[in-house]
Amino acid sequence: MSNGKNLLSGDESVLEKTITGIEGLDEITGGGLPRGRPSLICGAAGCGKTIFAMEFIVHGAEMGEPGVFVSFEETAEDIKKNFISMNPNLNDLIDQNKISMDYIRIERSEIEETGEYDLEGLFIRLGYAIDSIGAKRVVLDTVEALFSGFSAEALLRAELRRLFHWLKSKGVTAVITGESGEKTLTRYGLEEYVADCVILLNNPVVNKITTRNLRIVKYRGSSHGTNEYPFLIGENGITLLPITSVGLNHSAPDIHVSTGIERLDTMLNGNGYYVGSSILVTGSAGTGKSSIAAQFANSTCKKGCKCLYLAFEESPKQIIRNMNSIGIDLRHWVDKGLLKFHATRPTLYGLEIHLVTIYKLINELNPDIVIFDPISNLISVGSPDEVKSMLTRLIDFLKSKQITALSTSLSAMGNIETSVGISSLMDTWINLEAVETNGERNRTIDIIKARGMSHSNQLREFQLTDNGIKIVDIYLGSEGMLTGSARVSQIALEKAQKLEREHEIERKQREIEHKRELMDAQIAEIKSKFETEEKELERIIKQEKLKEKILKKDRIEMAQMRTADKED
């Protein structure tokens, strides 16, 4: 609305505009409907024309612009009844003369045309209603009812042309509603007379799902959004969000938020997710995606931050009960108002309406984190292109608001690629898998990507215990990767093997000892033998030497006896 005001003051000389007060419409029209001129809102039955017109009047009255609501179809009482729930102060506004309601009853069967006439009665009633409350806004819903009451079409057309001129001269901003025609925008070609601003409402049914759309067909003298904008009729009236305008210029702060699981934080650079990033948790059925989401919600609420949990599969009560079983108490946070569940079946509305609803919820609650559980269920609502376009806009929107978004996505067994390729939109991608070995299924967790983080590339085993989520190392060794009881038995086996090896070593060492002793004994024996032999030999040598001496002595003695020549 403030946006509209700025625009208004900006080009006041060009075209004055009147703020409708309808969320979003003022944005795409650049400030509202042309002031002091009639605008046409056309659409088939049930498109929301009357609600639209009523909102225009009520918001006007609240902003100090009294309005006249002239209905040709329903009595003032009926309309009041229909709108009192959306606008609780409608009766007050009527009592304060800020809104005047008039029902113009046209009953063909009662009317007999007996000559020349004009619609001066209508002018007088309208003029009287406008003057009595000083109205600045007028709604005629649906003026085409005149055509069913009177047969002189040429006269009616002339009178309508006069009526719109007269409304302009009165300076009121008028909204005229009209039923869609087959070839023309309205059944009776009202667009010929109300040519300043024409807004078309439709509600096409695609895949059995209705989406309400609004499109500005023309807006003389002003630029305007040209797309079909989906809108929602909720408890508080019309919400229209020009959601295509989100760009890629969000800031990226270097702040982290814990995942709620210590070991997962460690896996992600030690700090957890980036604030304002988008996280995708994929996995096949029963791998614990929701548990990771719930743990994140739990830890966020623990810090006093707000969390919006969008459940597309389970009811909030079911989620609370199931998470209780792994020791996560979510009810507590719901009671404190920190956690808000919003559960809808994806097939309840079209994608655009989902988007509008989510926007609305986020704008109302202003959460720190948003959880989509599971985002893959939205895929069933539209074609992959549509889903991707919707999710892109959604993620851009969340990033612009610095909201951390965690989405879970169901992937086919063993196939981690999600069917819409939404992973490219995500900053962090955690994959959960169920590994089946030896007749049991165990969960593993790994991080496929984490933009801007040096994350672990190791698989971990992921356990759901009574005390929450536990992440343990998996067995990695000669036998490959093992999890669960296989891991446990492998560890036991290794322990036994180790023990055995230790025994073996001990035995071998004893053997060495034994051999050494043996060797020493042998050495001693050989030594003693040698010593004995040595002694014997020495004794023989001595004897020989003695023999030699004796022989020599004998020879000398003999020579002396023979007195032979002296030897040398």
Next chain:
Amino acid sequence: MGKKVINKFDEFESALTAEKKGDKYVLRLFVAGINPKSRRAIENLMEILEENLKDQYELEIIDIYQQPIFAKEGQIVAAPTLIKELPPPLRRFVGDLSNKEKLLLGLELKSKKDE
């Protein structure tokens, strides 16, 4: 037997018309100021009433320019509009009442059989 029934029906019809003719008519004519259409409407109406319902009607002529609140109360869209409030049913005649046949039929001062 058949003839008798027809006779009875005729009797009933004439009795009804007689009763209608004896009724008091309450009429209101709404005009938007004094313009040629309003004037013609008043003239045409007076003529018919004088001819057919002399002393048997009550007519109020309202100028919705002067009293716009009556336009809302009387559910007036077109001008001039003549409303027959009594005898029932309520009927509205829009225009300057120049089509006297239609008016007479509508006021049940004349039935289709009479034509």
